[in-house]
Amino acid sequence: MTNHAPAPALLAKAETLVEALPYLQRYAGATFVVKYGGHAMGSPELQRDFAEDVVLLKAVGINPVVVHGGGPQIGAMLKRLGVESRFVDGLRVTDAETAQIAEMVLAGSINKEIVGWIGQAGGRAVGLSGKDAGFVTAEKVGRSTPDKLQGIERHVDLGFVGEPVGVDRRIIDTLSAADIIPVIAPIAIGADGHTYNINADTMAGAIAAALGAKRFFLLTDVAGVLDKQGELLTDLDPAAIAELRADGTISGGMIPKLETCVAAVEAGVDAAVILDGRVPHAMLLEIFTRQGAGTLVHR
Numbered sequence: 617m618t619n620h621a622p623a624p625a626l627l628a629k630a631e632t633l634v635e636a637l638p639y640l641q642r643y644a645g646a647t648f649v650v651k652y653g654g655h656a657m658g659s660p661e662l663q664r665d666f667a668e669d670v671v672l673l674k675a676v677g678i679n680p681v682v683v684h685g686g687g688p689q690i691g692a693m694l695k696r697l698g699v700e701s702r703f704v705d706g707l708r709v710t711d712a713e714t715a716q717i718a719e720m721v722l723a724g725s726i727n728k729e730i731v732g733w734i735g736q737a738g739g740r741a742v743g744l745s746g747k748d749a750g751f752v753t754a755e756k757v758g759r760s761t762p763d764k765l766q767g768i769e770r771h772v773d774l775g776f777v778g779e780p781v782g783v784d785r786r787i788i789d790t791l792s793a794a795d796i797i798p799v800i801a802p803i804a805i806g807a808d809g810h811t812y813n814i815n816a817d818t819m820a821g822a823i824a825a826a827l828g829a830k831r832f833f834l835l836t837d838v839a840g841v842l843d844k845q846g847e848l849l850t851d852l853d854p855a856a857i858a859e860l861r862a863d864g865t866i867s868g869g870m871i872p873k874l875e876t877c878v879a880a881v882e883a884g885v886d887a888a889v890i891l892d893g894r895v896p897h898a899m900l901l902e903i904f905t906r907q908g909a910g911t912l913v914h915r
């Protein structure tokens with residue numbers, strides 16, 4: 617008798633597709649905001665995997681909206697130009713020259729590279745910054761940090777660092793409806809006419825909230841949020857995050873990342889997930905399989 621059963625490896629592929637079925641049904645028509653961090657833009661292979669994942673989401677009826685960073689790339693350019701960089705709580709102190717360079721790197725080169733990768737993967741993307749169609753309005757950020765020597769709060773002027781105070785979703789809706797994937801650089805203009813450099817996590821969170829995104833993914837270069845022993849914390853709510861901040865478990869770039877996740881879920885985004893962008897197809901594994909990855913932030 618002939619054995620008609622497919623080879624086990626082939627059968628496993630079919631099972632993976634079947635496992636994805638309930639997720640495909642659940643997410644059809646939903647908006648997912650994907651924050652692609654500068655540290656996650658590793659090798660050309662990882663960039664290709666990322667673009668394929670985004671194009672696949674679009675192909676199965678999800679509306680992906682990409683917001684990208686580029687902190688390390690801005691740092692490299694500033695170094696080449698002999699300009700010094702300083703960070704306060706994960707935010708780059710930005711003078712007029714730095715703002716110009718940040719815009720050049722983010723909205724000029726990285727934005728178009730990502731648009732290109734998505735095109736190579738068979739999708740159609742349009743790159744824009746918050747300035748285009750005036751869709752994001754920014755306001756200058758102030759920052760108070762504890763002065764360790766004197767035990768007092770000290771106000772730090774971060775220069776042209778902004779935060780989004782208004783998001784007009786019409787341009788994003790128009791692009792998504794035309795089957796075009798928006799790719800957004802974290803730069804916007806203020807009511808004062810200045811160009812503001814916005815932390816990419818903050819920009820992505822504001823856009824996720826304005827779009828009422830079902831999921832908000834933040835791809836970075838760590839497995840997720842780690843505790844003091846270096847173990848992955850798989851599940852966090854706003855109260856747990858406040859504790860981690862107070863006891864110093866989270867620092868640097870993880871601070872705006874988690875602040876953003878909290879703001880997004882409090883504004884109605886179902887869940888935010890911090891994912892390891894160094895893992896090939898991390899996003900697909902998170903969305904379409906039973907094994908969650910990274911750190912889930914929920915209300």
Ligand SMILES: Nc1ncnc2c1ncn2[C@@H]1O[C@H](COP(=O)(O)OP(=O)(O)O)[C@@H](O)[C@H]1O
Pocket residue numbers: 652653654655656685687688706817835836837838840841842843865866867868869870873
């Ligand atoms: N508790 C923590 N768990 C994980 N990462 C942390 C933690 N505290 C600080 N970090 C830092 O946050 C970084 C991620 O933020 P960031 O450098 O801004 O990434 P991205 O460029 O992807 O936005 C990690 O690489 C790590 O150095």
Ligand SMILES: CC(=O)N[C@@H](CCC(=O)OP(=O)(O)O)C(=O)O
Pocket residue numbers: 652653654655684685686687688690706707708710718777778802813814815816817869
């Ligand atoms: C104000 C501020 O800090 N802006 C960031 C914008 C880029 C960014 O956030 O990139 P990542 O997501 O790769 O860190 C910066 O100048 O680095």
